[in-house]
Amino acid sequence: MPEKDSPNVDSEINIQVFHSLLLQEIVHAIAMVPSLNDVPVHYLKPNSLVKFRCMVQDMFDPEFYMGVYETVDPNTNARVLHFGKYRDVAECGPQQEIDLNSSQTVTSERQTFYCVPVPGESAWVYESWDSFKVNDVLEVYGILSVDPVLSIVNSEESYARRDVLPLGKFTVNLSGCPRNSIFTEHIYRIIQQLVPASYRLQMTIENMNHSRFIPHKDYTANRLVSGVLQLASNTSLVVDETQLEQGQLDTTGVHNVTALGNLITWQKVDYDFSYHQMEFPCNINILITSEGRSLLPSDCQVHLQPQIIPPNMEEYMNSLLTAVLPSVLNKFRIYLSLLRLLDYSISDEVTKAVEEDFVEMRKNDPESITADDLHRTLLVARFLSLSAGQTTLSRERWLRAKQLEALRKARLQQQKCVNGNEL
Template sequence: MPAHARPDWVSNPYRTVDQIFENNSELYVSDPERLCRDIAAAFQAKTFDDRSDYRYFIPSVQSWKCPRDIPRRTLVHFRCMIQNEQSSAYHQPFVQIRNSTSGEVRTVCGLFKHHVALEENQMCLANSDPRSLFLVQSFKCVPVPGETQWVQDLNTLHDSARVSTSDCTIIAHFFGSAADGIRINEMYDIFGIVYGGNPDKAPEAVEPLHMAVYFARKRAHSHPELSFNTAELNGILHELRYLRPTLLEFLRSFVQGDIVAAEYLLIHLLSSTYGSRDGLPIGNCSLNLINFADRPEFAARFKAFISEIIPKARFFSLGIATLNNARMCPKLDVESSDTEQELLPGILQLTGHTHLIIDETTMDAGTLNDAGVKNLLALQKLATEQKMDIDYFTQQVEFAMDTPVFVLSHGRSLIECRYVVPVKPDNSYTETVLSDDTVKVIRKYLTAAKFASYEIDEDMRKEIVDDFVEKRKTDRNMSGILLHNQLELARYVCISHGDKALTSAHWNHVQMLEKERIDRMKPSINP
């Protein structure tokens, strides 16, 4: 469907809302929550119709250079992160209007409307009944941090030219129970009507935009061409398992030809924190590659490469000045004069599956101030615990994260990572070049891997336990922590092959990788 051929429910959603209300107004007046659900269901059904792609006919907030140009009274969508919760308020879901000429009184729907338009000789009747008020919960929403360019391009299929509103912020208003389950740091597509922002004022005077949210869809991942259905994603991973050798060979070009370092890098790219046990993250594969030659161009090449194959990445050059001056964790702006205190964003406030790439080869000599020490501790907490604190002034609130951390450094990083791999150059390696089509399928492979099903059957569990017991007899350094690390690696080695069940071949491969890694670190560094 061409971009200009928008259906009436997109170009005039108020009319659709009014029609739904008028079809059963007596029921809805007594149960406004039911009306909210029915309106959301109606618009969802139209939006996600299998016969068309909504991105072709529902305008995206990200499609305008200036927020004041975003059309009002038209259904739009915004791909965003929930940055902060705002104050709740109450809304009049229904309004009684009297015709001053005829005396007729009728009830109209006020849901999802900033105001109710009145015609000549019409007036609103005051309603003093507090039971008629409806709760509205508001959230501050911002564009998804770290979203890479290829994702943005695919998400703007209907635009004739790529534009961006990277600094656009929207205060999203959810009516009734629609706000249940909405959480800070999560990623959503929100659909609704934009208002406010004083579109007639100069850009520098424009106030924040608001959106009356008709419905929201939580995004499991950021790849625009893939389903959110886990079974379908598992099928895609299985179909693309042939890519493993190709991707592994290509990764070697970023680790000076080192096949072992390339294996760990692949595992890191597949990793996702999918749970916790005893307060520790499960699935976290933070990685520190060390012993790089002094090649400043490597970090730039690596950044460009990562940006081409994964949907979301944040890059940070670690140095004394950046640590002392950055704000890693969000912080409440208690000095603000606004009634609604703002939550100042932090570098680490990211949606799930966003990779944090830290270049420590830029570290210089100097002294960390108090802010620098706090920032370093925040990075350490994220790398080891997959947690981030938000400073609400009166208390620190801890949030669980899913942010794979990768650190590139000359020596062992200041940030303790689960896997430290000294790079061992292989001068015989010849660099591999990937075609554009191969890059496209690699993107799907890496995204699908985040949702892979995985299991260890009883026979395999027994084999692992027996193997551990035998090794403990001859190597007292074989601890439970090392076994846990190997089990994490085994999961991703299995997944990287497109398999669901761990096999002896996968387990033996992990043993080989870990033996080589630990041998490289002897005698000066503990594993």
């Protein structure tokens, strides 16, 4: 009986070395690992350790793989033990065959994911596998596999909630924006500098009729084909309606507008699996810019009333960005990020006061004050409180929120009087 060769443990050694480096100097070790986001694949060595900042775009059924397998040379009966844990394809030399009947063969199961770069992630940004789901953002460390067999897959096309209104969502419609100008583009540029991930959707007839908004399942390639609305949690979506021109929406366009409306109202996207729809809840911050009131639903319409209109809008907006020091800009980012993590509550005392106040408001103006007004004013009060670092609602913040809502409604009423059916 020929003597067995030493096991091929290159991948195992790579992982062990990496774990040791992490324990010694974690920051230095992470910096040493090349990133697929920054380095072209053809510059990287196959079977080497890499990292990838990505979003889970699709989840496949669990797959079985040979964790340990043995190959045999039919001519010499020489046997070699291999580890397949960090490989996509079992390796076999030109004169070797895989011995599926070997007692050394161990079959294991693993969850598989299809990941893509995070859509709209800002350039300044950077557990258990069972906890990951579609549209999660993660940074993966693993062994780079560039086996040609994997290219057979067609790569041409290469978020506890019930069916009620999601609490806390606050889609804002910023109306009064100049039509067909660079105003929205510059607003988006500012947002890009403040949030980790953002996406600008130009709402044109062309985009509505020809873009794919909803992801769909390609059963031939066994791949979930991405859509515009498949975005990572907490992405800031800017819908530019100032680009909308006259024209006819076709069937695709109507479906896309409906999907966008469902995202705004219900914070969910129904993925198309051909034979059925699968609902994916999401958490997207949405800002709609428009000339008049948006055609899309929103939680709050704020109409712009500029005191001055700069003669050169592009020069003026550029000056706003260049006037802010990078260190100050970074403080803005930290400030906005921390506010999302703060707990918020309303005491029983303030809750009772708000309820009594709302009853009085209904008595004075029963036709105009609705439950939606109460919900919106409570959200404004929450944002006001958190913006000042206060994690509980005070009487003063509630009164200020009421004042802001009154001013906002008065401005909209003025616009209605000026432009007739503007609202």
